[in-house]
Amino acid sequence: MFKNNNFIQYSIINTLSFLKESVFADEYALKKGFLQSLDPRLKTITFLLFLIQILFIKDIFILLGLYVICLLLAYLSKINLWFFLERTWIFIPLFSLFIAVPAIFSIFTPGKALMSLNILGLKLIITQQGLFGASLFVMRVTTSVSFAVLLSITTKHFELLKVLQIFKIPQIFVMTVGMCYRYIYLFIEIVENTYLAIKSRVGTKIHYKSGQRIIAWNIAFLWQRSYQLNENVYKAMLSRGYLGKPVVLDDFKIKTKDKMWLSLVAIISGLVFYFNNR
Amino acid sequence: MDNLIFELKDVYFSYLGKYPALNGIDIKVKQGEKIAVIGANGSGKSTLLHILDALIFPDKGNIKVFGKELKEENFNNEDFSQNFRKKVGLIFQNPDIQLFCPTVKEDIIFGPLQLGMEKEEIQKRLKDITHLLDIENFLDRSPHHLSIGEKRKVAMASTLIINPDVLILDEPTAGLDPLTARHIVDLLIHLNSEGKTIITSTHDLHIIEEISDTVYVFSQDKKIIKSGPSIEILKDDQLLRDHNLVHIHSHHHKGKIHIHPHIHLDHHTD
Ligand SMILES: Nc1ncnc2c1ncn2[C@@H]1O[C@H](COP(=O)(O)OP(=O)(O)O)[C@@H](O)[C@H]1O
Ligand SMILES: [Mg+2]
Numbered sequence: 001m002f003k004n005n006n007f008i009q010y011s012i013i014n015t016l017s018f019l020k021e022s023v024f025a026d027e028y029a030l031k032k033g034f035l036q037s038l039d040p041r042l043k044t045i046t047f048l049l050f051l052i053q054i055l056f057i058k059d060i061f062i063l064l065g066l067y068v069i070c071l072l073l074a075y076l077s078k079i080n081l082w083f084f085l086e087r088t089w090i091f092i093p094l095f096s097l098f099i100a101v102p103a104i105f106s107i108f109t110p111g112k113a114l115m116s117l118n119i120l121g122l123k124l125i126i127t128q129q130g131l132f133g134a135s136l137f138v139m140r141v142t143t144s145v146s147f148a149v150l151l152s153i154t155t156k157h158f159e160l161l162k163v164l165q166i167f168k169i170p171q172i173f174v175m176t177v178g179m180c181y182r183y184i185y186l187f188i189e190i191v192e193n194t195y196l197a198i199k200s201r202v203g204t205k206i207h208y209k210s211g212q213r214i215i216a217w218n219i220a221f222l223w224q225r226s227y228q229l230n231e232n233v234y235k236a237m238l239s240r241g242y243l244g245k246p247v248v249l250d251d252f253k254i255k256t257k258d259k260m261w262l263s264l265v266a267i268i269s270g271l272v273f274y275f276n277n278r
Numbered sequence: 279m280d281n282l283i284f285e286l287k288d289v290y291f292s293y294l295g296k297y298p299a300l301n302g303i304d305i306k307v308k309q310g311e312k313i314a315v316i317g318a319n320g321s322g323k324s325t326l327l328h329i330l331d332a333l334i335f336p337d338k339g340n341i342k343v344f345g346k347e348l349k350e351e352n353f354n355n356e357d358f359s360q361n362f363r364k365k366v367g368l369i370f371q372n373p374d375i376q377l378f379c380p381t382v383k384e385d386i387i388f389g390p391l392q393l394g395m396e397k398e399e400i401q402k403r404l405k406d407i408t409h410l411l412d413i414e415n416f417l418d419r420s421p422h423h424l425s426i427g428e429k430r431k432v433a434m435a436s437t438l439i440i441n442p443d444v445l446i447l448d449e450p451t452a453g454l455d456p457l458t459a460r461h462i463v464d465l466l467i468h469l470n471s472e473g474k475t476i477i478t479s480t481h482d483l484h485i486i487e488e489i490s491d492t493v494y495v496f497s498q499d500k501k502i503i504k505s506g507p508s509i510e511i512l513k514d515d516q517l518l519r520d521h522n523l524v525h526i527h528s529h530h531h532k533g534k535i536h537i538h539p540h541i542h543l544d545h546h547t548d
Contacts, residue, residue: 030418156418161380232375235333239370240389240440241363243356 028153033077035154039258044163046265047151053272054144060132062275063139069268070146077154087153088146092138281309282345283444283475284330289339291325299325301500302339307477309443312470314486314508315479317496318522323479324371326496327446330477331368360393367442371449371479373429377421382413382432385421389440400439407435410465427458434462444475451482463488483523486512497521 029036035043050066057063074084152160284307291300300322307313315323328334329341332348341348343362353359367389370376379385386407390400408414411431416424421432430450437445447466451459463485470476478489486493486508493511497503504517511517518524 156381232370232372233378235328236370236376236378237388238333239331239363239368240436241360241392242388243359243392 028079029156031078035077039254040155040159040163042258047147050147051144057276060136060139063143067143088149092142283307283309285342287340289336291336310473312490313477314490314493321496322500324448327448365442366444367437367440368446369433369437373433376433382419382421383417386436386439403439407439411435426453447478449480
């Protein structure tokens with residue numbers, strides 16, 4: 001019980017740290033690669049276009065082609081391919097397996113039998129149509145997740161926020177997202193620091209009860225901190241002339257590179273459309 | 279008389295009406311003066327600075343700013359409010375609070391944008407101020423990923439870009455290495471020589487002589503216990519010891535144990 005508790009505690013801390021590293025690190029977004037240099041508005045729109053197209057593709061080879069393009073873009077954007085594959089493939093099983101695996105069997109997708117399995121007297125037949133459908137589905141998920149991850153790791157968080165703002169998403173929503181981001185960061189930081197502080201004082205072997213008390217106290221403390229933070233941040237905004245309606249600088253510029261990217265996307269989309277409807 | 283910037287008479291303030299933070303403060307600040315506010319933690323320094331920046335208003339007492347009485351209602355008027363914000367700038371004690379934008383650049387230009395400055399002018403000032411503080415390389419970084427020294431510089435830039443006549447700084451050198459602290463002190467001296475009024479709260483007795491003509495010493499009961507020229511205050515060992523600004527240190531020196539008051543550097547930062 002005690003051991004377990006410690007293990008859970010440890011895993012939570014690790015997960016939080018991983019989250020902090022992966023969500024909050026702008027490491028890849030700061031590299032000077034191809035996608036990073038594009039106008040964030042155009043990049044967002046073109047990636048949305050890719051995502052919509054992927055939904056309608058019926059041919060696995062077209063998807064494969066797009067996936068290769070995605071990996072190529074990642075490469076051109078100075079992203080470590082291993083990192084990228086790891087990041088995307090973590091999500092793919094989650095999205096696909098549960099939906100796709102049942103579909104390969106004849107009960108769900110009738111068709112020509114490829115293989116039959118006999119599990120506990122239950123005869124399962126894998127059908128060609130079922131397998132094909134499932135692979136198409138997995139490929140579709142893979143490609144769209146890859147594009148989404150690629151967009152998010154090559155774009156700074158504030159640029160995404162700014163894109164939202166420029167697309168006339170209400171101010172208050174954008175501000176709230178920004179604030180949430182701050183709170184989560186602060187929260188993880190406090191948890192990490194507290195954990196370190198406890199460890200340095202009493203070692204990792206905290207009694208279950210006192211561990212609980214420490215956590216409860218910290219949550220109370222966190223509420224108080226975030227309340228004060230909010231009040232003080234508001235003061236800091238007032239002090240610099242904030243009157244309740246933030247003014248943002250729209251300094252995005254469309255460059256030649258962006259126009260080239262737009263033409264490239266148009267060509268790819270044209271080809272995808274042609275092959276998909278052949 | 280005409281060059282008085284702040285005039286506080288018997289000012290009281292308490293948080294939420296029950297946590298007293300200032301108990302009858304009298305202060306006068308003349309234009310171009312350098313003022314230091316010193317005192318232990320919780321003696322009301324930050325509260326005073328927030329009152330001077332009109333972020334909170336006294337429960338009791340009277341404040342005159344630029345010769346006119348300061349009232350909370352005045353800030354309902356946008357012109358009045360923006361005009362005041364252009365003239366008076368505050369650099370907060372905790373840069374994590376002052377820096378609330380996703381990137382350093384946005385934080386620095388937040389003030390000028392709210393105050394309706396022209397885009398070209400903002401770009402020009404941004405270039406100058408980041409060059410002056412040597413923070414050009416951080417512009418696209420997120421402020422909360424920076425080191426404490428870098429954060430303080432960014433916080434300074436975000437206020438200095440407004441170019442206020444009166445600069446209020448809440449423990450600007452706390453937690454900094456001596457070299458960075460030195461740069462900040464030099465910058466303050468330079469700004470003062472250009473005619474800016476500088477009001478600083480600090481624990482750092484090393485810098486007081488340079489950054490102040492007049493020092494106000496706050497006591498634990500949130501009152502001013504003494505004020506006067508910085509040299510005189512610094513000579514008053516007993517006073518400084520009584521208010522937790524120095525502590526007695528003993529150490530070995532040539533085989534003997536010496537006991538003498540020791541100036542605090544960063545022990546008090548919260
Ligand atoms: N937001 C707040 N709510 C309640 N009490 C506060 C708040 N801020 C400060 N105080 C209290 O007011 C007093 C003065 O605090 P402060 O002005 O921050 O002192 P200093 O800056 O000298 O450390 C302290 O007793 C402190 O606990
Ligand atoms: Mg303070």
